[in-house]
Amino acid sequence: MKSFSTPRKTVGDLDADAAAALISAAADIALILDAEGIIRDVAFSSAELAAEFVAHGSWLGQPWIETVARDSRPKVEELTQGAAPQGSRWRHVNQLSGDGNSVPILYSTAPIGKAGRIVVFGRDLRPVSRLQQRLVEVQQSMERDYSRLRQAETRYRLLFQMSPDPVLILDGTTQRVTEANPAALRLFGKEPRRAVGRPITEILTPDTRPAVQALLAAVRTAGRGDDVPARLAEGEAEVSISASTFRQEGALFYLVRIAMSDPGAVALPPAKTQLLKLIDAVPDAFVVAGPDGRIVTANAAFLDMIELASEDQVRGEPLDRWLGAQDVETEVLLGHLRNRGSVRLYSSTLRGEHGLRTEVEISAVTVMSGGKPCFGFSIRDVGARLRPPPSTGIRPTRSVEQLTELIGRVPLKDLVREATDAIERLCIEAALELSGDNRAAAAEMLGLSRQSLYVKLRRYGLGDLGAEPGEAG
Known part of the structure; x- marks a missing residue:
């Protein structure tokens, strides 16, 4: 800090009133302290500021350190003890107002006269604080706006990419x-x-x-x-x-x-396009159905099996119109798909529009599309593999596993007949094994006549139907 170089010549002889006026004009708050730090006089630059410190009259005769907040008292001690002729450095002090609130004041001290008195100059920091607060609020508002812009950019960027x-x-x-x-x-x-x-x-x-x-x-x-x-x-x-x-x-x-041009079409990689072309051309039928079991798309092999010429004729139609010997069979299959997600080698029947019936084997899977399940069915014609040789007149008997697969596809009375045939054949085979292939003993064990046993042996194709060992011949 640099003082006047020739104060005696330029300032002249100032009386006490002139000095007081100068001090009051130079600070928002001015205090006159004695050598002990006791407040002897107080001046304010404005009436509003004086009203803020309505209890300033009680400051007179009190130590200045008793009129500030506790956290500011070390600073007051430093200001009063280190008052240099050219003035001390400015310190932020929280001055207590009339209602007990802390008011931020920037203080500096300078000695006056020869009696050890000190003049304290104070600048009200509240306008600066309000300005700083507004600056902080504006900065925070800008940060929030910038954050919203970044979030919006992220959302639109994600939408652009997806x-x-x-x-x-x-x-x-x-x-x-x-x-x-x-x-x-x-x-x-x-x-x-x-x-x-x-x-x-x-x-x-x-x-x-x-x-x-x-x-x-x-x-x-x-x-x-x-x-x-x-x-x-x-x-x-x-x-x-x-x-x-x-x-x-x-x-x-x-x-x-x-x-x-097709609202449902999207641009696909070449490999995916080739895969779709292969699925459309494979000899096995392939069908995609929606969550309600209605057909979304089907390949040419499926159209051939159900004796239709165009995919438009099947799109939107229920799959059970052609699949299954019984109406409930398709619902059973879809329920299994919803619960487990996939089905392998499910035996069923595909009905054509003109009466053609094809024994098929189905593998199916569930995938999610737009948050809803979508079912894909691979259907293979297995009629030639399951058809018995034409030269034999023997009626085949289904195994227990095959009977289980028929549930939901055939009426209960047909299931009971199939189950009875399976049990009857197992009993005859066991009796023949226990009797050493002696048909007379086997018939007696089963409670049948020999003629009835021969009829059942022919029916199930069991053993040599020639003369029984031990018989005449």
């Missing part, structure tokens, strides 16, 4: 790609990572490029344009292209959306 429709951002001057979502990158063939910097016309057939360029020109001049049809260069899929403009950092950009 969109099933190809979306491109083009430079407004060169019409070259500056950004593309994954669905759009796949349109650029074997090198999707090099899509940035390439023109959009590269993914279109030559005959449709002028229409797209005209769309971009119209959007640039008029701000909007009607969607235009186009064809992709790879696969020549029919698409619809829409565009809009936006500005960023003073530059113009196009936002281009490519929608497949």
